[in-house]
Amino acid sequence: MAKVLVGMSGGVDSSVAAKVLFDSGYDVTGVTLKMFSSDDIVETETRTCCSLSDVEDARAVAYKLGFEHLVFNFKDKFREFVIDNFINSYITGRTPNPCIECNRHIKFDKMLQKAEELGFDYIATGHYALKEYNEETGRYYLRRPEDRSKDQTYVLYSLTQHQLAKTLFPLCKYEKTEVRKIAEEAGLVNSRKPDSQDICFVPDGKYADFIRKHTDRGTEEGNFTDTEGNILGKHSGIINYTIGQRKGLGIALGKPVFVVSKDPETNTVVLGSNDDLFTTELVAEDVNFMSISELKGEMHVTAKPRYNCKDEPAVISMLPDGRVKVVFEKPQRAVTSGQAVVFYDGDIVVGGGTIV
Numbered sequence: 001m002a003k004v005l006v007g008m009s010g011g012v013d014s015s016v017a018a019k020v021l022f023d024s025g026y027d028v029t030g031v032t033l034k035m036f037s038s039d040d041i042v043e044t045e046t047r048t049c050c051s052l053s054d055v056e057d058a059r060a061v062a063y064k065l066g067f068e069h070l071v072f073n074f075k076d077k078f079r080e081f082v083i084d085n086f087i088n089s090y091i092t093g094r095t096p097n098p099c100i101e102c103n104r105h106i107k108f109d110k111m112l113q114k115a116e117e118l119g120f121d122y123i124a125t126g127h128y129a130l131k132e133y134n135e136e137t138g139r140y141y142l143r144r145p146e147d148r149s150k151d152q153t154y155v156l157y158s159l160t161q162h163q164l165a166k167t168l169f170p171l172c173k174y175e176k177t178e179v180r181k182i183a184e185e186a187g188l189v190n191s192r193k194p195d196s197q198d199i200c201f202v203p204d205g206k207y208a209d210f211i212r213k214h215t216d217r218g219t220e221e222g223n224f225t226d227t228e229g230n231i232l233g234k235h236s237g238i239i240n241y242t243i244g245q246r247k248g249l250g251i252a253l254g255k256p257v258f259v260v261s262k263d264p265e266t267n268t269v270v271l272g273s274n275d276d277l278f279t280t281e282l283v284a285e286d287v288n289f290m291s292i293s294e295l296k297g298e299m300h301v302t303a304k305p306r307y308n309c310k311d312e313p314a315v316i317s318m319l320p321d322g323r324v325k326v327v328f329e330k331p332q333r334a335v336t337s338g339q340a341v342v343f344y345d346g347d348i349v350v351g352g353g354t355i356v
Helices: 012-023 054-065 075-091 098-117 161-165 176-185 207-214
Strands: 003-007 027-034 068-073 122-124 130-134 139-143 222-225 231-235 258-263 268-272 278-289 298-304 312-318 324-333 340-345 348-355
Touching (some): 003 012, 003 098, 012 027, 012 054, 012 176, 027 054, 054 068, 075 098, 075 207, 098 122, 139 161
Parallel strands (some): 003 122, 222 268
Antiparallel strands (some): 130 139, 139 348, 222 231, 258 268, 278 324, 298 312, 298 340, 340 348
């Protein structure tokens, strides 16, 4: 009987993932990762994952289903790899995706290491993704799940072959409505719990306030300029703005303007028209390939430069410095430094990286 450690956030997806494995005969143990303390965040009623109260929900589910529940304290690692990266990214003009960094460094790295130390054969999560092994290539593939509306492959592109081999995704063939039904029929305490929406350590969604709590960098006033470098007015700190932003700029120019770019070196926020937000090219660094071991020449793919968008036809190629150039067939709006771009071959994740 294979032993599996299931990451349980306290939400319905990870709880049902644990139940599916338990009912299938796996030797299941649940684990909730303690990522931060009350000193790090302000508790709210907004929908997040990994909040302090979620530990109790996960423990209640494990007790109900009849398996052991553990808590791992990863606060130091989470601060190092996720929170500090989040803060540093914003003050250097980037817009990070902390869920990807959490998956990369915590859930599928530190949690897997701990699981292997404790003698578990696999870890499992409630992500909606499908893993399969290709006999011809000898590689594990990651595919989009049955429920495309819940596709989470975008935030999983950084998984290595070893991590894929050691990970189970029990919800890969379930629709979200089925997951809710399973939870309700089992009488799980979180069967009607809303899906998490916000960044777990910024539950009120006020990113700039969170950053100010930890540093005063990126909060200095600077100049708004147009794309020609002409000064238009003063901004309230570079951390308050994201690419494509139109509302809340605090400046009236008699026409719609958007944040086109940010320059932390000069503490400048550049404003322009909607047309100025479109580009056909980007460069990605820290690239991880999944379905291929390396990229040789050009490869035709579809690519997503942000989570909530449709993947579009593109061509990827390696640059001499190890980064990847992405050229889209059609212009993409508000491509943002710090976000991920993920490449697909049909349903299969080719890989992805961080937009420069």
